Amino acid sequence: MISKGLPGFRDFPPEDFALRAHIFRVWREVAARYGFEEYDGPPLEPLDLYTAKSGDEIVGQLYNFVDKGDRQVALRPEMTPTLARMVGARANGMKKPIRWFSIPQLFRYERQQRGRLREHFQLNCDLIGEAGPLADAEIIALSIDMMRGFGLGPQDVRVRVSDRLFLSSALRQLGIADAMTPLVFQAIDRIEKNAAAAREMLDAHLDTVTVAGVFRLTDPAHRAELRRSISAATHFGAALNALDEMGFGEWIDFDPTIVRGLAYYTGTVFELFDAKRTLRAICGGGRYDTLLGSLGGADLPALGFGMGDVVLGELLKDRGLHPSVGASIDVFVAAVTPADVEHVLKLSHELRDAGLRVEFALNTQAVGKQLNLANARGARLAVVIGPDDRARGEVQLKDLVYKTQEAITDSSLASHLSSLVNDSRLTTPNG
Ligand code: HAM
Secondary structure, eight states, X not given: OOOOOOTTOOOOOXXXXXXXXXXXXXXXXXXXXXXXXXXXXXXXXXXXXXXTTTOHHHHTTOOEEEOXXXXXXXXOSOSHHHHHHHHHHHGGGSOSSEEEEEOOEEEOOOOOBTTBOSEEEEEEEEXXXXXXXXXXXXXXXXXXXXXXXXXXXXXXXXXXXXEXXXXXHXXXXXXXXXXXXXXHHHHHHTTTTOTHHHHHHHHTTOOHXXXXXXXXXXXXXXXXXXXXXXXXXXXXXXXXXXXXXXXXXXXEEEOTTOOOSOTTOOSEEEEEEETTOOSOOSEEEEEOTTHHHHTTSOXXXXXXXXXXXXXXXXXXXXXXXXXXOOOSOSEEXXXXXXXXHHHHHHHHHHHHHTTOOEXXXXXXXXXXXXXXXXXXXXXXXXXXXXXXXXXXXXXXXXXXXXXXEEXXXXXXXXXXXXXXXXXXXXXXXXX
């Protein structure tokens, strides 16, 4: 017997699927409010789509293999290269800015830990074809409204924002050559978690004074002062001001340690974290103005974010913001004797056609056992069909919540039940 699935891959029994469906529903609702259209691409791509542009970290985590036609292929570890290829190929005829979103399942061979698995679903929202700072504010605002859509506030989630252009010029002022910037970015990316960041920079022959300068630049104690030095006349400053004007200032922390692990970002970069910082990042994104052109398509500025379902799901469970699993049916139809079954079948299908969620016993059972099943399914109502009631043209209607029972004429049943069920759906949110 195969007793276990692969490590890092999830089963979704209904109670877990309910959380996943809730997350997808909120993602779709909020994306629609910003005018985003949904798309998808293939889960398997040519390997070089990632080796060319994504950066070493993600390439080291690829699920790649040679297919039966001798092609080097990989399961998608992220959506951005697929999006860049798709849009790059058809952008010329499209109205800009392009606002697209997708919810792909992604695969990364990571070391499994809390919040990190080998597959996850990731909301991707990207804006393509707009270079101005309002696009940056719009994308960050969308990520914040996603959090609000789940009932989370700035006391729960912080948006840590930086700008690779700002950071590059600060590094230049420390005397660091442009050729060294990627290495220093990588060290800064790890500076909070990893004392080895200093070693990496020293090993790359940066002198101690310069390395101390990098630490000073990223020190939380100097952050407010650094934030004040960002002029509103710059792209980044204008984006931050626009976020204030949108009313999202209290969510934002300027944080120069945010550089992002992926290689293609060119400007604004940001990540969302739970405020207590007990979990991994909920969301990450930024501007990638050169990626589309470098993949050979239309050369358009672009930016966006990816938001995973794993950390978000943990946070919602922590805060009690996950949906409770509701009743799976509205009405159970029970037969008193085998002769009643044909009437049960007929009525059940009339009620289903009327839009009600209906179940009946699939084998002969005592009425008590059938009502037990009705209760286990969370049914609000049960209809019991027996020979005596049938002779009078009636059925018994039981309200399983209020424990009442009444005889109803068979002919008025469907509309009577529909209105009862619809009333109770209005009063029980997860019904
Ligand atoms: P990323 O930072 O690699 O960005 O992933 C974005 C989010 O996906 C993370 O913050 C995390 O919530 C989730 N995530 C990533 N890896 C895993 C994993 N192994 N298990 C669970 N969740 C995970 C990107 O992928 C960029 N392509 C996002 C983007 C879109 N940038 C611009 N547009």
